[in-house]
Structures are given as C-alpha cells and as structure tokens.
Amino acid sequence: MTKHTIVVYQAYKNSGNLRFHKKGTKKSWKHYFIEIDDYDEDEYTFGSEWISSIKAMILKRKQVYKKRFVCPECLKIWEAYVPKNTKEIECPNCD
Ligand SMILES: [Zn+2]
Numbered sequence: 117m118t119k120h121t122i123v124v125y126q127a128y129k130n131s132g133n134l135r136f137h138k139k140g141t142k143k144s145w146k147h148y149f150i151e152i153d154d155y156d157e158d159e160y161t162f163g164s165e166w167i168s169s170i171k172a173m174i175l176k177r178k179q180v181y182k183k184r185f186v187c188p189e190c191l192k193i194w195e196a197y198v199p200k201n202t203k204e205i206e207c208p209n210c211d
Contacts, residue, residue: 117151119163120197121179124148124172145172150197 126143147167153159167175180197187193187207196205 118154119149119151121175122148122150122162122182122197124167124176124179129166145169147172147175 124145124147127146128141129144145167146164148162148164150160150162178199180199182195183198183202184193184195185205185207187210189207190209192207192209194208198205
C-alpha cells in the first residue's frame with residue numbers, strides 16, 4: 117500500500133466540535149490520505165492520522181490533488197490524484 121497525502125491541516129485534538137474546544141488546547145496537525153494498493157490501483161482506502169509539525173511540512177510538499185483529465189485521443193474524461201504541477205498523465209483507456 118502506498119500513502120498519498122490529500123490534505124494536511126491543523127485541528128484541535130481534544131474536541132470533535134471545533135467551536136467548543138478546551139481553553140489552552142494546542143492545535144495539532146492532521147493528515148488525511150488515501151492508501152492505494154500497489155497491485156490494483158482501483159483499490160484504495162481513505163485514512164487519517166495525527167502527525168508532528170515537521171512531518172506536516174514534508175507531507176505538504178508531496179500533497180496530491182484530485183484533478184480531471186481529458187484524453188485528446190479518445191476524449192475519455194477521468195479523475196486521478198496527482199502532484200500539484202501535473203499537467204498530463206497517461207490515458208487509462210489508450211494505454
Ligand atoms: Zn485516451
């Protein structure tokens with residue numbers, strides 16, 4: 117399984133409701149990710165975990181984004197999680 121970061125953000129650890137957190141509670145970093153099966157890329161699960169601020173900085177740089185692609189060959193439209201500056205990926209249909 118390979119983890120792909122979707123979002124890294126700060127949240128209060130001790131409360132599910134952000135408006136009523138305990139006084140003096142520090143914010144912590146939360147990491148949301150998808151885990152993609154190395155053998156079957158259609159198999160993936162979502163997950164989250166608390167992380168250190170150092171790890172948050174590292175993960176932010178590797179964050180992936182859900183993007184829509186259109187193939188100029190077959191005009192198929194599909195979505196994939198890719199790093200920020202990805203313009204094109206191989207078409208799963210023409211491959
Ligand atoms: Zn195509």
